[in-house]
Amino acid sequence: MLDGIRDTSDLRSLHDDDLMQLADELRAETLSIVSQTGGHLGSSLGVVELTIAIHAVFDTPHDKLIWDVSHQCYPHKVLTGRRHRMRSLRKKGGPSGFTRRKESAYDAFGAAHSSTSISAGLGFAVARDLGADVGDVVCVIGDGAMSAGMAFEAINNAGALGRRIFVILNDNAMSISPPTGALSSHLARLAGPVRDPACAAAGTGAGPAISLFEQMGFAYHGPVDGHDLKGLLQTLRRLRRECDGPVLLHAVTRKGAGYLHAERAEDKYHGVARFDIATGIQEKTRAAAPSFTKVFATALVAEAERDPRIVAITAAMAAGTGVDIFSRAFPGRAFDVGIAEQHAVTFAAGLAASGFKPFCAIYSTFLQRAYDQIVHDVALQGLPVRFAIDRAGLVGADGPTHAGAFDIGYLANLPGFTVMAASDEAELVHMVATAAAHDSGPIAFRYPRGEGSGVTMPARGMVLPLGKGRMIETGDTVALLSLGTRLTQCLAARQALAAHGISTTVADARFAKPLDTQMIEKLFSSHQLLVTIEEGATGGFGALVLHHLAERGMLDGRCAIRSMTLPDRFIAQGSADEMYEAASLNAKHIEHLVLGALPRVRRPSERQQRLGGIRQEMAPVLRAEDR
Known part of the structure; x- marks a missing residue:
């Protein structure tokens, strides 16, 4: 069945029994993909039936489907013309792990942070009613995302406006962490009959007569079994045919549904590395240092x-x-x-x-x-x-x-x-x-994601003097002033620059605020070039250093200054190393910047370069005073 799906129009030509077979194939395909790529598995497995039902009933992409957070969108991407690219999911040049408007017309709204779907959906609905070429609007939001205030701001507004909009509450009693809060308890009471195995098997269940959502102007329907595909199809068809205002369909699902290892895991395999499907065992890289x-x-x-x-x-x-x-x-x-x-x-x-x-x-x-x-x-x-x-x-x-x-x-x-x-x-x-x-x-x-560099750990943390950095290596031509973990790249660049006879100081700023102004002024006044490096956008640490030097009237002096930041664009997905390569923030980029900037000031002579190289080679065996 799945091999015959080019886009969602093919779903709408299938019999309901065929769609049930398709659900089995789509779940298996999702498992196969994520076992090779890693990613958000549990949430995607939990919406297989919902995904098929929505696309089979609604006329997507003219009808707008908006996934809240959208980490559950892998089955959606498989069905919307991207199956052939999914083995490169979340890799450089591959599909995003979230919805992305530039990627497909079926991704009506980009997301990755939670609780935005109803607000965006209401915007589409109002635009439709004002004449835009938009059909029905369907928002799928999880019970975890519903805990954010923004979701209720949108519900409050949508209930008052009364526009036709369909909100599907994907209630799996699980966010990234286990559910917390009074809303979780309210949803548990509403979903009680469906969560009971006997009732779920029978496809029955009815919540209390009045729900919070009804009080806020929505027509509440449910709870329904979110894995009963035939029931979902019937319910969505009826709601689409009969309802003319804001609707909330409460669908009870299981995160990780259909894959035993995920259903039994505490985190329901929310986010996984590559894994073996038969055993559920995830691939682990041997960590050289703690995260x-x-x-x-x-x-x-x-x-x-x-x-x-x-x-x-x-x-x-x-x-x-x-x-x-x-x-x-x-x-x-x-x-x-x-x-x-x-x-x-x-x-x-x-x-x-x-x-x-x-x-x-x-x-x-x-x-x-x-x-x-x-x-x-x-x-x-x-x-x-x-x-x-x-x-x-x-x-x-x-x-x-x-x-x-x-x-x-x-x-x-x-x-x-x-x-x-x-x-x-x-x-x-x-x-x-x-x-x-x-x-x-x-x-x-x-501090960054991932493991550390394997340095010796202190027995106990010491209180740092506020606004004081530290000198790591000393030189006399170029000063590299790093904030954050690009320090290791600065040290690698120092070694590369030594081959050019360039003597380089490396310092760890530690503080973006308050600045170590004494250290900054010393570096600036005693070197030909000062370079600031940070893992942040323009307008951060480097800007603060420049502002201080300008206020002190020091930018008119003998030293040149450059700042290295993340570029003024969003960096596409890839490995962390690939992303920093794209951002031009690795050692070779630091070296290149220094070599390009020094000719504009006073580049060391050929003899000084040779002497600098000799000093670098002899440094391990010479005493400091000899150097």
Whole structure:
């Protein structure tokens, strides 16, 4: 059946029994794809029947199908002309792991952050009613995404406007982490009969007469079994035929459905590496060092053992941020607030105002969702909320939607904020200790996804002097000033530049705010070229350094200055190394920039280059005073 599907119009010519066979084939195809590529498996397996039913009943792409978060869109992509490309899913040049408007007309709205579907869908519906060439609008949103305030802002508006829009609540009682909150309990009560195995098998179930959604202006239907394809087809056809206002269909599904290993796993195989289908065993690369996330969690537990005022907060990302490790050690001091970053930040502010020491652990890309709360509820009041910013910089296969590109700029411009970036896992331990000891205002520290560099770990974190960087290697021609984990690339560039006879200093800034102005001025005044390097967008650390030097009147001096940042564009998915290659932030790019910039100032003579090379070769055997 699947081999005969070129696009969704082919689905609409099939008998319902054929569609049931297609569901089996589509589930097997999804398993086969993700076993080779890795990715979001559990969520995609959970919507196989929903995907087929929606495309078979509605006239997509004229009718608009919007997937919330869209990490469950793999079956959708297989059915919409992209099956032949799916073995390169999430790889450089391959399909995105999320919906992407540029990729297909069937991807009506791009997503990767949660709780946006109903707002976007309402925009399509209103545009249709104002004359746009848009058909029906279908939004598929999970119960986890429904915990965010934005979803209810949209429901509130849609219920008041009364426009025809179909919202399908994909209720699998699971987000990335287990469900939390009062809404989860409400949905559990609504779905109770369908979650009962006997009722589910019979395809029956009826929730309470009145639901929250009915009170907000939606016609509520359900709960229904989201894996009963014939039942879904009948229900969607009837709703499409009869309803003329906002509709919510409550479909109860199972994350990982149809694959035993996923259904039995605690995380339902939410995100997986390549794996063996028969055993469910995932491919593991031998880690040379612990992950930054685990280092943070372990360091936070150690600090919390010494200070009972430390608490941890996350927004539906307990495992992703390491707060699950903290929770096992201190279950009464860890809080998963659901997909509600705005609430998480202001909740942390209230804790800080009460004398506690909240660590708000949120990915850089998701912290953007709470910017007003960071400004108004934390910075303006000078409250000592500690922001642990995971996934800083480029993150690999999840692509630009998950890159942590902007936090340096959007935090360092706020009065009273302290902003740090760990260059390795040992530095991260020190920054956790520094944040724990910092009570005079908000403080943030950023660190990347993945494993560390294998440096020797400290027995205990030390409190760093605020606004003080560290010298790593000294030279006299070029100074490389790094913020974050590009430090290793700076050290590699230093070696490459030595072959050209160029003597290079490498320094770790540690702080974007406050700047180590003394170190910056010294580097600037004692070298021919100063280069700042950071894993963030333009307008961050390099801009702050330039601003300081300009204010001091130093840019008229003898030293040239360049800044290396992420480019002014979104970097397409690939491995982290491929993405940094595309961003021109690897060692060879640093070397190239230096070689290009030095002729514009005073390039070392041929004799100086030779002497520099000799010094570099002899450095290991010479005493410092001989050098």
